[in-house]
Amino acid sequence: xxxxQKHLLGIKDLSKEEIMTILEVAESxxxxxxxxxxxxxxxxxxxxxxxxxxxxxxxxxxFEIAAKRLSADIINFxxxxxxxxxxxxxxxxxxxxxxxxxxxIIIRHPASGAPYFLTTFCKSSIINAGDGTHEHPTQxxxxxxxxxxxxxxxxxxxxxxxxxxxxxxxxxxxxFLLTKLGAKVILSGPPxxxxxxxxxxxxxxxxxxxxxxxxxxxxxxxxxxxxxQGKNFFPSLREYRNLYSLTLERMEKAKKDxxxxxxxxxxxxxxxxxELADSSRSAILKQVENGIAVRMAILYLLLGGGRK
Amino acid sequence: MKLLIKNGRVIDPSSxxxxxxxxxxxxxxxxxxxxxxxxxxxxxxxxxxxIVAPGFIDMHVHLREPGREDKETIESGSKAAARGGFxxxxxxxxxxxxxxxxxxxxxxxxxxxxxxxxxxxPIAAISxxxxxxxxxxxxxxxxxxxxxxxxxxxxxLDSNLMRRALEYSKLIDTPIIDHCEDxxxxxxxxxNEGFYSYLFxxxxxxxxxxxxxxxxxxxxxxxTGARLHIAHISTKGSVEYLKMAKEKGVRVxxxxxxxxxxxxxSCLETYDTNLKVNxxxxxxxxxxxxxxxxxxxxxxxxxxxxxxHTEDEKNVEFxxxxxxxxxxxxxxxxxxxxxxxxxxxxxxxxxxxxSTNPALILGLKSKGKIQIGADADITILNxxxxxxxxxxxxxxxxxxxxxxxxxxxxxxxxxxxxxKIVWDxx
Numbered sequence: 001x002x003x004x005q006k007h008l009l010g011i012k013d014l015s016k017e018e019i020m021t022i023l024e025v026a027e028s029x030x031x032x033x034x035x036x037x038x039x040x041x042x043x044x045x046x047x048x049x050x051x052x053x054x055x056x057x058x059x060x061x062x063f064e065i066a067a068k069r070l071s072a073d074i075i076n077f078x079x080x081x082x083x084x085x086x087x088x089x090x091x092x093x094x095x096x097x098x099x100x101x102x103x104x105i106i107i108r109h110p111a112s113g114a115p116y117f118l119t120t121f122c123k124s125s126i127i128n129a130g131d132g133t134h135e136h137p138t139q140x141x142x143x144x145x146x147x148x149x150x151x152x153x154x155x156x157x158x159x160x161x162x163x164x165x166x167x168x169x170x171x172x173x174x175x176f177l178l179t180k181l182g183a184k185v186i187l188s189g190p191p192x193x194x195x196x197x198x199x200x201x202x203x204x205x206x207x208x209x210x211x212x213x214x215x216x217x218x219x220x221x222x223x224x225x226x227x228x229q230g231k232n233f234f235p236s237l238r239e240y241r242n243l244y245s246l247t248l249e250r251m252e253k254a255k256k257d258x259x260x261x262x263x264x265x266x267x268x269x270x271x272x273x274x275e276l277a278d279s280s281r282s283a284i285l286k287q288v289e290n291g292i293a294v295r296m297a298i299l300y301l302l303l304g305g306g307r308k
Numbered sequence: 309m310k311l312l313i314k315n316g317r318v319i320d321p322s323s324x325x326x327x328x329x330x331x332x333x334x335x336x337x338x339x340x341x342x343x344x345x346x347x348x349x350x351x352x353x354x355x356x357x358x359i360v361a362p363g364f365i366d367m368h369v370h371l372r373e374p375g376r377e378d379k380e381t382i383e384s385g386s387k388a389a390a391r392g393g394f395x396x397x398x399x400x401x402x403x404x405x406x407x408x409x410x411x412x413x414x415x416x417x418x419x420x421x422x423x424x425x426x427x428x429x430p431i432a433a434i435s436x437x438x439x440x441x442x443x444x445x446x447x448x449x450x451x452x453x454x455x456x457x458x459x460x461x462x463x464x465l466d467s468n469l470m471r472r473a474l475e476y477s478k479l480i481d482t483p484i485i486d487h488c489e490d491x492x493x494x495x496x497x498x499x500n501e502g503f504y505s506y507l508f509x510x511x512x513x514x515x516x517x518x519x520x521x522x523x524x525x526x527x528x529x530x531x532t533g534a535r536l537h538i539a540h541i542s543t544k545g546s547v548e549y550l551k552m553a554k555e556k557g558v559r560v561x562x563x564x565x566x567x568x569x570x571x572x573x574s575c576l577e578t579y580d581t582n583l584k585v586n587x588x589x590x591x592x593x594x595x596x597x598x599x600x601x602x603x604x605x606x607x608x609x610x611x612x613x614x615x616x617h618t619e620d621e622k623n624v625e626f627x628x629x630x631x632x633x634x635x636x637x638x639x640x641x642x643x644x645x646x647x648x649x650x651x652x653x654x655x656x657x658x659x660x661x662x663s664t665n666p667a668l669i670l671g672l673k674s675k676g677k678i679q680i681g682a683d684a685d686i687t688i689l690n691x692x693x694x695x696x697x698x699x700x701x702x703x704x705x706x707x708x709x710x711x712x713x714x715x716x717x718x719x720x721x722x723x724x725x726x727x728k729i730v731w732d733x734x
Binding site: 012089090091109110111112113114116117131132133134135166169172195197198200201 | 502503506507508509510511578579620623624625626627628
């Protein structure tokens with residue numbers, strides 16, 4: 001099994017083989033979550049810290065459950081504000097936590113590169129649970145696991161990612177991952193939110209959402225961050241909804257068996273219509289379920305069996 | 309005490325001298341220049357195989373005093389300058405309080421007189437508090453010793469204020485130095501906007517933020533006939549506008565920093581906050597354009613934009629770190645290695661950029677030249693000596709350099725200010 005990383009910082013740093021290894025291990029861990037006793041002793045005696053500088057429901061609890069199902073001890077450190085605003089620097093906070101001898105630190109932080117910064121002075125494995133507008137590698141991996149289960153081979157797929165690409169770490173990690181696995185990725189959204197340079201990542205851009213959707217196998221919708229309103233990335237929510245909301249009618253343009261994905265939280269009725277979100281074409285809850293298996297795989301590969 | 313610099317290769321672009329000559333210095337002035345001077349009373353400096361140049365002038369330095377003496381002081385900054393081969397530095401007014409009145413200007417000059425080992429000239433603010441609203445008393449400030457005017461770091465967004473500043477400066481024929489940045493475009497950006505800012509997820513500062521302001525300033529300089537100096541030019545587009553304006557005869561000069569000539573935005577993959585600087589490190593094609601502009605004489609000056617920050621301030625998430633690179637003690641070696649020894653510019657051109665041209669721009673009539681009667685400010689260079697940049701040896705109070713550990717060939721080895729040896733690392 002080729003996997004020799006100490007940290008998980010971004011999809012950018014992983015080879016195609018390493019990604020496939022993670023997905024295989026995750027696949028084998030799925031079964032644990034449907035047992036009556038949902039726990040294995042694999043990481044007993046390992047200590048993990050969940051260090052979240054941004055609000056999170058899914059990712060934080062998903063990591064926590066993943067760690068617990070592998071019998072690791074996990075503690076949560078929550079901070080709704082940045083370290084700087086609190087007065088203690090991130091470095092000081094983490095050095096203090098490091099003194100408690102954790103094996104891994106899972107960090108979510110509003111500043112891009114914060115997980116890289118930690119690796120410059122930490123002994124623990126650092127796991128990126130989302131940094132600024134940079135990467136969210138475990139989200140892309142759980143998306144990949146979901147796509148693999150639904151569609152199998154990546155190389156024949158047309159994946160449309162729509163919305164605020166510029167500010168989305170989920171989009172970024174997914175572009176890196178899906179292009180590495182050979183899928184065709186089309187980005188759609190208002191031009192100010194998709195700079196042309198994104199083509200250099202191996203994706204295509206189609207600002208016309210209706211065109212982009214033609215024959216898509218996967219439609220991945222991103223949450224439009226309401227705080228972007230009034231900054232002129234797009235004129236109004238009304239106009240945004242008219243052009244980029246995924247509705248039943250628009251979904252007709254995609255393939256018949258196309259699935260809908262969304263990293264959550266959803267703005268119902270804005271980027272995604274409620275009836276689609278709740279329809280059988282939606283893989284959203286499957287994504288959440290797969291999140292546990294993928295995070296178990298990451299913890300296992302970084303702390304247990306993977307590293308030599 | 310007389311000094312006699314013997315057997316050096318004396319290069320003075322202002323008089324087209326490039327020859328092996330001796331220089332006799334007495335009472336702070338150059339009193340004789342010719343081959344084979346003998347003087348029994350003089351202390352002899354053997355400059356064999358060394359280059360003897362007019363003292364280097366850094367016209368863009370942040371000394372942080374008054375206000376942030378934990379980062380740098382007039383004294384420590386002057387030592388850093390001496391070690392880096394500079395005999396004269398000009399300090400920007402973004403101190404606390406801002407240098408927008410005679411009191412602060414005089415304080416800097418008197419502190420410099422007491423504690424500095426190189427010449428220090430304050431640059432005063434264009435607007436009160438550098439707030440971009442009302443002009444400072446420029447004539448009074450000039451009389452108090454201000455050598456130029458700038459709201460560096462707080463770019464003047466109001467075009468009318470910029471126009472009035474340029475017009476008014478004609479009373480004193482002193483350059484207006486502008487940090488060209490349209491803050492509406494740069495917003496909360498922390499690096500050059502482009503492929504790499506998207507790759508690293510860092511907010512971008514587009515080239516247009518600089519180019520729009522440069523274009524505006526050039527138009528205003530042309531209309532007013534006043535003297536404009538553009539600080540730390542960083543983009544290919546800026547060079548094109550500058551070239552066009554110079555061809556039209558606009559009275560404009562421009563400087564570039566060593567880091568903008570050497571480092572590209574792609575190196576930010578480490579998220580090293582020592583690479584966070586404003587204007588940001590640009591693309592490889594911008595670097596090529598800047599290097600060409602040096603060669604062609606479109607850019608007049610190399611200046612460091614020496615911006616000391618404490619280690620604690622830089623040891624944070626990239627978004628939260630302050631902008632700035634500590635430049636005084638690395639600039640000359642970097643340029644000798646990366647631009648002169650690599651064949652991009654000649655050593656004569658290098659001296660012109662570091663000494664002759666800044667002296668002309670700032671109106672320092674007895675500096676920037678090696679001539680009888682000129683000030684005895686001398687920078688001696690060794691083009692062959694190999695050094696390793698070690699931030700722990702800095703005289704600056706701060707250590708924020710991205711060049712720590714770089715091996716370079718070519719370095720300043722002696723700095724003479726006002727006829728006195730203030731640094732000697734031969």
